[in-house]
Amino acid sequence: MAILKRLLTDNIISNTTNNILSFLTATQKKKGVNVILLLLLSAFLDVLGLTSIIPIVYIAQDMSVIEGNYYLNTLYQFVGIQDKLSFLLFLSFLLVVIFLLKNTISLYIQYFQSKYAFDIALSISQRQYQYYYNQGYLFSKEIDTGTIIYTICSAPIQFANLYIMPLLFFFIEVVVVLMILIGLFIYSPSLVFFLGLVLIPSFLIIYMWTRNKVKRLGDEKDKILPKSLGSAIEGVKGLVDIKLFNKEQDFLDKYSRYQKRINDIEVLNTNVYGKIYQKMNEVILAMGIFALFLFAVIFREYQSDLLLMLSIMATAAIRVMPSVNRIVNALMVIKQFSFLNERLGHLKLTKVSSFEKIKKMTIKESIQGKDISYKYNEEGEWVLRNIYFHIKKGETIGFIGKSGSGKSTLLYIILRFLKEAAGGIYVDGKQLTKEANMAFQKNIGYVRQDVFIRDASLESNITMNIQGEQKEIERLNKVISQAALGDLDIALDHEIKENGANLSGGQKQRIGIARALYKNAEILIFDEPTSALDEKTEQRILDTIRKLKSLGKTIIIVTHKKSTLKYCDKVYQLSDGSIKEEPV
Numbered sequence: 410m411a412i413l414k415r416l417l418t419d420n421i422i423s424n425t426t427n428n429i430l431s432f433l434t435a436t437q438k439k440k441g442v443n444v445i446l447l448l449l450l451s452a453f454l455d456v457l458g459l460t461s462i463i464p465i466v467y468i469a470q471d472m473s474v475i476e477g478n479y480y481l482n483t484l485y486q487f488v489g490i491q492d493k494l495s496f497l498l499f500l501s502f503l504l505v506v507i508f509l510l511k512n513t514i515s516l517y518i519q520y521f522q523s524k525y526a527f528d529i530a531l532s533i534s535q536r537q538y539q540y541y542y543n544q545g546y547l548f549s550k551e552i553d554t555g556t557i558i559y560t561i562c563s564a565p566i567q568f569a570n571l572y573i574m575p576l577l578f579f580f581i582e583v584v585v586v587l588m589i590l591i592g593l594f595i596y597s598p599s600l601v602f603f604l605g606l607v608l609i610p611s612f613l614i615i616y617m618w619t620r621n622k623v624k625r626l627g628d629e630k631d632k633i634l635p636k637s638l639g640s641a642i643e644g645v646k647g648l649v650d651i652k653l654f655n656k657e658q659d660f661l662d663k664y665s666r667y668q669k670r671i672n673d674i675e676v677l678n679t680n681v682y683g684k685i686y687q688k689m690n691e692v693i694l695a696m697g698i699f700a701l702f703l704f705a706v707i708f709r710e711y712q713s714d715l716l717l718m719l720s721i722m723a724t725a726a727i728r729v730m731p732s733v734n735r736i737v738n739a740l741m742v743i744k745q746f747s748f749l750n751e752r753l754g755h756l757k758l759t760k761v762s763s764f765e766k767i768k769k770m771t772i773k774e775s776i777q778g779k780d781i782s783y784k785y786n787e788e789g790e791w792v793l794r795n796i797y798f799h800i801k802k803g804e805t806i807g808f809i810g811k812s813g814s815g816k817s818t819l820l821y822i823i824l825r826f827l828k829e830a831a832g833g834i835y836v837d838g839k840q841l842t843k844e845a846n847m848a849f850q851k852n853i854g855y856v857r858q859d860v861f862i863r864d865a866s867l868e869s870n871i872t873m874n875i876q877g878e879q880k881e882i883e884r885l886n887k888v889i890s891q892a893a894l895g896d897l898d899i900a901l902d903h904e905i906k907e908n909g910a911n912l913s914g915g916q917k918q919r920i921g922i923a924r925a926l927y928k929n930a931e932i933l934i935f936d937e938p939t940s941a942l943d944e945k946t947e948q949r950i951l952d953t954i955r956k957l958k959s960l961g962k963t964i965i966i967v968t969h970k971k972s973t974l975k976y977c978d979k980v981y982q983l984s985d986g987s988i989k990e991e992p993v
């Protein structure tokens with residue numbers, strides 16, 4: 410009784426159903442109703458398949474059944490075959506047709522249900538992707554690659570395959586088992602009693618014994634999977650340093666330790682705990698037979714029915730067992746992957762919504778910084794203190810400072826990726842609000858120090874078009890010559906490798922410049938624009954900056970190198986988070 414109570418308070422099915430429901434959008438819930446109907450149809454077809462062979466076996470044993478049974482007789486008369494053996498042939502042909510039909514429909518239902526589950530997976534995956542964008546810049550710096558890949562690509566698929574699907578299978582099989590038991594009950598209530606006596610305790614014992622082990626191992630796997638992915642990525646990306654240190658084996662071992670533990674868990678959960686019930690089928694059946702004889706020994710008056718009971722019970726068990734196996738298996742899988750509910754829990758009730766297309770904010774007069782202070786952590790040091798600057802439209806401004814003086818931090822505040830703790834950025838005298846940030850960003854062309862290079866053609870790297878949008882070829886050619894990319898003899902359709910693996914630092918820099926220029930922004934920000942360049946190219950880039958200045962662009966240059974500030978109208982010196990204007 411205590412065990413039964415514990416099972417009832419386990420609530421695994423209602424919890425899982427509620428958990429899954431909390432991830433669904435209104436449309437997905439509506440679609441779910443169709444899925445449930447198909448699920449019932451599927452269960453019904455399964456039972457139909459199980460029972461449709463029985464009449465044929467009956468008739469084959471004793472042809473006279475045909476006349477004795479009203480339905481068979483009606484069909485016999487209706488078909489009009491005179492000879493009973495040919496009628497049997499007709500029936501068996503019917504069986505082929507029924508099975509063909511049933512299995513085709515089942516296959517379709519299976520397709521529909523999986524598609525439903527995987528559509529949910531995609532929407533969860535998209536929401537996770539969007540979630541990372543919405544967390545902002547600092548979050549993106551802190552999150553590790555293993556976790557990103559795991560939560561965007563892998564966990565949502567598991568959610569479909571190993572959380573939603575098993576629940577659907579569970580319901581189908583429960584309906585199947587119930588239908589069979591009801592049928593059997595009409596035929597012989599005591600038989601159902603015996604089956605229950607054998608199946609329920611064995612099910613309870615095995616399930617109670619394994620469920621927590623399976624869950625614990627599942628939770629552990631959830632922790633290790635991102636680490637395993639991360640250490641594979643780390644090992645491959647860090648090839649040069651790892652090899653120079655001759656630490657190849659250490660890194661391989663580190664990865665192997667994680668992966669081995671994952672595999673061990675997989676073996677235990679899927680092939681040991683998940684299979685115990687199935688492997689015990691015969692034992693359970695033998696125990697049933699034992700119980701039956703025990704019954705006969707105690708209540709001698711039932712002895713005459715014994716053989717019949719025995720054979721019926723064996724057949725019934727053989728029919729019911731596979732369904733019970735699948736039920737147990739579904740429960741185990743759900744238990745194992747219940748961590749997904751927490752892992753993806755922050756996405757509950759969020760929706761996939763398209764990112765807005767923002768309108769560019771134009772600048773008429775000036776950009777000002779007033780009294781800006783910043784620190785990365787509550788407890789940490791002030792990285793910027795009372796920063797001010799005044800940039801008139803069309804001016805070229807330099808920020809110079811030693812490494813660690815706060816240049817990048819200030820840059821990210823100007824770019825609106827970091828939010829100042831005090832003070833603010835003012836455009837034409839008006840403070841930039843949170844809502845206006847994206848419109849402001851739209852008017853900025855930013856040339857980073859470590860240029861972001863996509864695994865794509867040169868053209869796509871400059872235009873940032875990835876959906877086949879119309880490119881402006883004239884503008885493209887112009888920026889290529891302005892960024893001195895023309896000299897490199899790289900064709901527009903030349904495929905560039907991830908992170909610009911097949912390019913030099915200077916080439917990457919120039920792609921970054923071409924990209925900022927193609928965007929046609931009024932404000933251009935250069936972060937150490939010449940640090941990776943030789944003197945000749947540096948001169949060309951500075952010439953470009955001078956030309957851009959004459960085109961009326963507003964330019965901000967951040968550097969530690971005085972020579973880069975040649976064409977600046979105004980220079981601010983940053984040191985230890987404080988600013989002061991320098992004579993040019």
Ligand code: ADP
Pocket residue numbers: 550785786792810811812813814815816817818819
């Ligand atoms: P610069 O670009 O001039 O070299 P930074 O703006 O990158 O200087 O850094 C200024 C200070 O802020 C440094 O002391 C640095 O350690 C600290 N800092 C930079 N980024 C972070 C961060 N994400 N979290 C905490 N401190 C940071």
Ligand code: MG
Pocket residue numbers: 816817
């Ligand atoms: Mg920096």
